[in-house]
Amino acid sequence: MLIPRVPVQHRRLLPDRRLSGPTPWVIAILMMLTLLAAAAGVGLARSADAIGSAIAGRVTVQIVTANPVTRAEQAAALRRAAAAQPFVLSARAVDRAELQATLGQWFGSDASGDGGGDPVLNSLPLPALVDIDFVGGDRSGHMAQLRALVAAEAPGARIIPHAEWLGPVARLIGSLAWIAAALVVLMTLASAAVVIMTARAALGTHYATIEMLHLIGATDRQITRLFQRRIAIDTAYGIALGTAVAAALLLLIGWQWAGITSGLAATASLGPTGWALLLALPLLAIALAALTARQTLLAALKKIL
Amino acid sequence: MVEFDGVGLRYGPDAEVLRDISFNLQPGSFYFLTGASGAGKTSLLKMLYLAQRPSRGIVRLFGEDLVAMPRDRLPGFRRRIGVVFQDFRLIPHLSARDNIALPLRIAGVSEEDLAGPVSEMLSWIGLADRADAHPATLSGGEQQRVAIARAVIARPQLLVADEPTGNVDPDMAMRLLGLFEALNRLGTTVVVATHDIHLISRIENAQMMRLEKGRLSDPTGALRFPPANRV
Ligand SMILES: Nc1ncnc2c1ncn2[C@@H]1O[C@H](COP(=O)(O)OP(=O)(O)OP(=O)(O)O)[C@@H](O)[C@H]1O
Numbered sequence: 001m002l003i004p005r006v007p008v009q010h011r012r013l014l015p016d017r018r019l020s021g022p023t024p025w026v027i028a029i030l031m032m033l034t035l036l037a038a039a040a041g042v043g044l045a046r047s048a049d050a051i052g053s054a055i056a057g058r059v060t061v062q063i064v065t066a067n068p069v070t071r072a073e074q075a076a077a078l079r080r081a082a083a084a085q086p087f088v089l090s091a092r093a094v095d096r097a098e099l100q101a102t103l104g105q106w107f108g109s110d111a112s113g114d115g116g117g118d119p120v121l122n123s124l125p126l127p128a129l130v131d132i133d134f135v136g137g138d139r140s141g142h143m144a145q146l147r148a149l150v151a152a153e154a155p156g157a158r159i160i161p162h163a164e165w166l167g168p169v170a171r172l173i174g175s176l177a178w179i180a181a182a183l184v185v186l187m188t189l190a191s192a193a194v195v196i197m198t199a200r201a202a203l204g205t206h207y208a209t210i211e212m213l214h215l216i217g218a219t220d221r222q223i224t225r226l227f228q229r230r231i232a233i234d235t236a237y238g239i240a241l242g243t244a245v246a247a248a249l250l251l252l253i254g255w256q257w258a259g260i261t262s263g264l265a266a267t268a269s270l271g272p273t274g275w276a277l278l279l280a281l282p283l284l285a286i287a288l289a290a291l292t293a294r295q296t297l298l299a300a301l302k303k304i305l
Numbered sequence: 306m307v308e309f310d311g312v313g314l315r316y317g318p319d320a321e322v323l324r325d326i327s328f329n330l331q332p333g334s335f336y337f338l339t340g341a342s343g344a345g346k347t348s349l350l351k352m353l354y355l356a357q358r359p360s361r362g363i364v365r366l367f368g369e370d371l372v373a374m375p376r377d378r379l380p381g382f383r384r385r386i387g388v389v390f391q392d393f394r395l396i397p398h399l400s401a402r403d404n405i406a407l408p409l410r411i412a413g414v415s416e417e418d419l420a421g422p423v424s425e426m427l428s429w430i431g432l433a434d435r436a437d438a439h440p441a442t443l444s445g446g447e448q449q450r451v452a453i454a455r456a457v458i459a460r461p462q463l464l465v466a467d468e469p470t471g472n473v474d475p476d477m478a479m480r481l482l483g484l485f486e487a488l489n490r491l492g493t494t495v496v497v498a499t500h501d502i503h504l505i506s507r508i509e510n511a512q513m514m515r516l517e518k519g520r521l522s523d524p525t526g527a528l529r530f531p532p533a534n535r536v
């Protein structure tokens with residue numbers, strides 16, 4: 001149906017040279033960009049979701065009490081008290097070595113071990129941190145209960161909800177995903193426009209032949225199939241080429257991405273639905289091109305008696 | 306077979322090119338259409354071969370009203386009409402053989418069934434050895450012969466020829482006219498537009514239609530009241 005069968009002898013009614021000039025190349029470029037935008041959109045949407053759900057119910061309590069012994073006691077007490085609460089999913093004290101390792105990256109000293117005996121790092125008054133994940137549900141209620149708990153166990157400690165500082169990042173990534181989706185739609189429209197122009201140009205070039213075919217009794221259907229077949233084949237070449245280049249680029253990017261950020265790679269991957277969507281796009285594009293060509297041709301032929 | 310009643314034709318907003326055309330073509334008859342250049346012969350034939358709808362009046366073909374006929378029924382009628390165009394209109398990228406085979410292929414005739422008739426037709430018009438030549442490499446007269454072969458290959462019920470002998474020598478003109486006559490004897494109604502007086506005198510029983518400035522003069526009254534109807 002998409003690439004209609006036309007008897008070999010009828011195919012010769014259109015000259016052998018390619019019908020659509022640069023169309024396959026333009027379609028290839030558009031197809032490649034569409035796929036890259038779609039991949040970016042799917043990847044970004046998935047990371048926005050992943051980040052969003054990871055941070056939504058998480059807070060860090062920062063205890064800055066001056067006396068290191070009291071500080072450690074408060075942290076341990078808070079962790080124990082919090083873990084016992086029904087609204088807390090998990091509570092975890094961030095140990096000093098972990099903090100030092102993180103800071104070590106910024107200070108440029110060896111991050112392994114307990115600060116590597118770095119005197120500067122060891123002398124830093126580091127706050128005690130307790131990470132708390134809420135169970136789902138009434139977030140502001142949980143927040144109020146936690147505030148009361150903190151006031152009791154570790155007065156003066158700060159509660160930092162992760163959503164507060166990672167939220168905008170997640171929202172930004174979400175907006176980028178929507179922009180990518182809009183680009184996919186726009187480029188699909190542009191591809192359809194290219195097919196329409198190709199079909200019209202082909203009709204214009206072969207007007208005399210079409211008129212002749214009409215006058216000896218060819219039906220619109222016969223003529224349309226002839227042109228639709230050629231345009232569908234030409235655009236299918238473009239779509240295949242664009243898909244191949246996009247696939248190569250995506251594999252390359254995926255490979256590099258996995259190499260750089262092993263931790264985040266999982267959130268940025270496309271997932272089975274994403275890959276299915278990307279595979280469906282070229283097929284949809286071929287169908288869209290064939291149907292667009294067909295409708296354009298039938299509409300144009302109707303204007304001739 | 307063909308009935309025109311009060312037919313007028315205008316191209317765009319200009320004055321009518323054809324006015325008050327009324328005639329009745331009898332099945333199996335042979336008609337010549339004459340008239341000065343620009344009198345409207347081609348315009349009249351165009352309505353006959355369904356390339357043009359009249360601006361007013363009634364056209365009936367094979368017993369059906371063509372003016373009100375929906376577009377999608379036209380191909381079926383066109384397959385019963387053979388046309389020789391004044392400007393040939395051969396398809397430039399097809400060989401002589403493929404041009405001649407075109408009406409049969411469009412009508413869905415199989416390749417085995419059409420090979421014989423097409424070769425026969427090529428020899429009849431004397432172009433058997435140029436079967437694979439493309440129109441651009443044929444002389445004007447050779448192209449005209451291919452155009453005629455294409456018009457008659459499907460044994461149409463109505464043959465419409467616009468100056469079909471304009472580009473060939475008198476001998477070939479007679480030969481081609483013989484082809485039309487043979488077809489006519491098999492029952493095809495033939496309408497030939499021509500300036501060539503000699504041609505007209507060669508066909509017995511041929512009727513004359515004359516166009517003068519867009520009007521059909523009917524000196525013998527044979528068109529409105531054909532002999533067959535007057536008996
Ligand atoms: N497509 C058209 N648009 C506008 N005017 C046209 C068109 N075709 C023909 N005419 C005009 O209609 C008139 C009749 O033209 P037509 O071609 O029917 O004459 P003809 O009798 O066939 O002439 P010839 O013997 O030179 O072939 C002419 O004045 C011509 O200019």
Ligand SMILES: [Mg+2]
Binds near residue numbers: 347
């Ligand atoms: Mg003319």
